Amino acid sequence: MRLFRYLAKEVLVSTAGVTLILLLVILSGRISNYLGRIADGKMTFESLFLILGYHIPSFVQMILPLAFFLALLLAFGRLYIENEMSVLFSSGISKIKLAGYTVGIALIISSVSASINFWLAPYSEYKAAEASQAQDQLSAFDLLKPGRFEGSGQRTTYIDSFSNEGWMNQIFLSDVTSKKNHSLPILTFAANAEQIRVSEQEDRNYLVFKNGTRYEGKPGTANYRITQFDTYAVRMESKEGRAIDDAYTKTTPDLLNSNTLLDKVELQWRISLTIIIPILAIIGLSLSQVNPRQGRFFKMLPAILLMIFYIALLIWGRTSLEKGKLPIQLGLWWIHGIFIFIAAVLFAQYNQVFERRRAKPPHAAAANTNEQPK
Incomplete structure (x- = not known):
């Protein structure tokens, strides 16, 4: 347990740091967009931080899997560079046990992600839609500034x-x-x-x-x-407010009881953002092993490209499902199946399964040496 706490601290602290950095980058872009709307007289300055705050859980919803994957690569890469992993393996810690610890850390992140995906993000998006609708009900004279x-x-x-x-x-x-x-x-x-x-x-x-x-x-x-x-x-002119019934603003029980295509796709999307984390954990563990002479960033680029391809494929699958180009029965599960297979292959290579199978058994080699020609 002491080793698990040590690894969890390394990964979770790095995940929080990466999440904060990525969140600040997204917020800076959104703030500039909202300031432009305020300058055009389309919303009040007081509502800027309210609406922006409601959108933060949705931003974290997308950032968290990426931040965890990058944090895992950085944390475990540092342990390999500083030979701490070599010490762990020489102390009797197997790669299977290390994988168990990694999946345990991933489950902690997945529980946080699930609470955001299934409860907090839909609620906050509903409140953001309410606040935006209240801004749309304001007339141009409600947004006037004296002297301008x-x-x-x-x-x-x-x-x-x-x-x-x-x-x-x-x-x-x-x-x-x-x-x-x-x-x-x-x-x-x-x-x-x-x-x-x-x-x-x-x-x-x-x-x-x-x-x-x-x-x-x-x-x-x-x-x-x-x-x-x-x-x-x-x-x-009076502006009529429309009902807030977008799929991303609905609660998870409402999505479970709905037969609408968009609601079913939204439910699969929320589940996907949760189960992607353990899959990325195994991929990140397998690609984090580096030689101290190579540097911790040697496998960072291919790992990031693989992660980007995973996310891009999920986004493409979601869009195709919403447009009816893919059957809803197939859903997004086939994408996860592909990357579960990739994670299994990478972990088998990381655990040197293929090398051990190619190696000749010792008793077979001894039999060949003792065999006399006829």
Whole structure:
């Protein structure tokens, strides 16, 4: 058990470090994407970290098998380079027993992965979809920042400030309408404006302007109209929220009770991200053995390429299942079967099974030496 704790500590600490690094890389890309949406006025800054936090379990869901495989190669490669593995083998630890320890560590990671795949990731994706839908329900005026022009081209909005009562002060609104197949610019200036919900049952919202002027027409033409008003109300388009029923947001019991193709594929995907870890553990153990003169990274490239091919094949299989190009009865299991066979061959080579079979038995060699020609 002391040896198992030592190996588990080496691998698990490395897995946590690799997971954190890969997660930061993904988050940096997503943050830049969300900042672009905030700059375009499509979401609020306050919702950025909320939605991003809900997506983290899904990121870890994909990162964890890769991080574990890389951590296993790094940790065991270091043990071979520093001759610690040679000491273990000379102390009576067989490669079969080492494989048992490795699978035990993989089962720890698999249990963490299963809790994320079957419970945490679907729940967090559902909450992320709710938060995104709440952002979609916001109007352009909910996302306005005082002192900034929002929008692009001839559709632009500007407000000077917000009052304590929620009124927008000194508002400018530029829009374009179509009349008789011609684009007609409309400019609205108002001292104040406020959003008002008239009927919650029908979800009717109005933007009410106070004390302003409305200009309609192209400058320099005779067809121009100027309207001064005390109160001017514009009905705002309401956005209907759709039901959140995507397969990746459903709970695992719902997927088990569903007969929908996408739900069945999603269930197989969650199972695949769990059982891939023990398979990668045997492959990583077999490819981590290096000669101290070769360096710990000698077999790193072929191992990573094999892992990438495994993941890519699973993604291709999932896409083909969703499009109906592969039968759902075949599923993703044949891919795992291929790599279980590869893992078995690599482990047999790692355990020198083929070399022992090719070697001539000692009693056969003694019989040949004692045989006299007739």
